[in-house]
Amino acid sequence: MNKVMEFLERWLLPVAEKLNNNRYLTALRDGFMVALPVIIFGSIFVVIANFPFLDRLLGEEAYAAYQNALGPASAATLSLMGLFVIVGIGYKLTEHYGGQAIYGGVVAIASFLILTPQTVEKVTGAIPTSSLGAQGLFLGIFTAIISAELYRFFVNKNWVIKMPAGVPEAVSRSFSSLIPIGLTLTVFLLVRILFSYTPYETVQNFIYTVIQQPLTKLGSGLGATIVAVILIQIFWFFGLHGQIIVNTVFDPIWYALNDENFQAFQAGRELPNVITKQFIDTFLVGMGGSGMTLAVVILIFLIGRSRQVKELGKLGGPPGIFNVNEPITFGLPIILNPLALIPWILAPVVVTVITYFAMASGLVPKPAGIIVPWTTPIGISGFLATGNAWQGAVLQIFNLLVVMAIWWPFLKIIDKSYYEKENKPSE
Incomplete structure (x- = not known):
């Protein structure tokens, strides 16, 4: 056990800290947080x-009219x-x-729209909504980061229009950003023109074919998901927010898979993916938080004897x-507690495997692409995430x-050690 912890501390923690402090991954994480309120709003109305x-x-x-009336909430x-x-x-970068x-x-957003195809079934001046959702997310991420860097570069070069004193601040800021924004958008326009002469025709097709499609296929597999879950738990064990670190990398993939299921759910088609954002958030995190520690709380009330554990x-x-x-x-504690390391890592992996095969076999409906707020209690969240299916709650x-069952023997040992210390005669 000590050798395992020493290995993790030596090789894994430095990588985790670098990822946690990376400005691009931080901007990516915060960008999703900006979008979260409107995503949840749309998801609530899909459920309704x-x-x-x-x-x-x-x-x-009447039911068709009812759905048509509520449709714009999720469409927008x-x-x-x-x-x-x-x-x-x-914004965040x-x-x-x-x-x-x-x-x-x-x-x-302007740079992204320049790169986005603006033709729908030979009708020009129209943008397909699929390009603005999760399908266009990978292109959007690259575009947002590169455009922000270009904008900063031109500003730092002092290529700005400086207004005289007395001009209102809002007007002055607008004019000072004119040249940096104009140059940045020109770069993206040139990129669009160049790609029109390639076999891919658009940057969107290039990103989707070369990057997004292979990564999405990888991220939808059980093996990659287990690796992600293990890394989340290991980072948390050492006091680092595992979800922030790992989800920052996997969220674009999981959200894209989520959107595929959502589109199929709305169209009444078979849901294509088992692994989605809600697979992780509802059937792992949504059971008491990272590590599914609601089970630990229940066990404390069932077998806890020490005052420390009972109060906890x-x-x-x-x-x-x-x-x-x-x-x-x-x-x-769980963090840096060798006695908790095995169940802390093992339990989420076992649940991931159980949930995957329960859904892949059709025993439980796959996640419907509905974003359920992460604070939703167990049972309710499973019901909502699977498109109002009772099997999700039962799972x-x-x-x-x-x-x-996995935590039982380990918690008993931890509780016993505290109990013995509390009842040890004072010397």
Whole structure:
């Protein structure tokens, strides 16, 4: 055990710290956070529009009218999520450099739209919504980062229009950004023109064929997902936010897979993917937080004898219901506790495998692409994430029992050591 911890500390932690502090990955993470409120808003209305048995209660015609009335809520948010993420990345990266953040967001979205095909079935001047959603996310990420860097480069070269004193600040800022934004957009226009002479025709086709499609296929596999889950748990064990580090890399892939399922769900087609963003967030994180520590809280009330563990259960129980588990991870503690390392890593891996095969076999519906707020309690989140399917809730409960079984002997040892220390006669 000591050799394993020594190896992880020596080789893995430095990499994790570099990833955690990388400005591009930080901007990417924060960009998703900017988009999250509108994504959740759209997801809520998808759930409302697809309540079970509602078509039978309202009738076919009334139900269609009901769905059409609520449709714009998801069409203007979930279907266009790429736009919000791009603005967020450009804004946050420019803010990191101390520049005018709003112009970083503006130049990012304008650059992306320049590169995006503007033809739908031979009708020019129209942009397909698929290009503005998760399908265009990879291009959007590259575009936002490069455009923000180009904008900063031109500003640092002092290629700006300086207005005389007395001009309102808003006007002065607008004119000072004119040349840097204009030059940045010109670069992207030239890139678009150059790609029109290649076999790919557009940058979007190039990114999707060469980068996005292979990565998405890799990220949808069980093996890559298990690796991601193990890394999340190891980083957390050493006190680093594993989800922030790993999800920053995997989120573009998982969101793209999520969007494919969402489009299929709305069209009434078979859902193509098992692994999606909600696979991770609902059936792993959505069971008490990272490591599914709601199981630990329940076990504390069942087998806990020491005062320390019992008090920790009272403290960690209420937030654990809403998937906030810092009281448990830092209070038990799980972090840097060799006794907790095995169940901390093993339980999420076992649950990942169980959930994958339960969905791949058709026993449980696949995630429908609906973004469920991460604070949604267990049972409810599984029901919503699978498109209002009761099997999703049952799978979460079953997984919880599995995690409890894995943790049982280890928590008993931890609790016993605390109990013995508390009842040791004082010398």
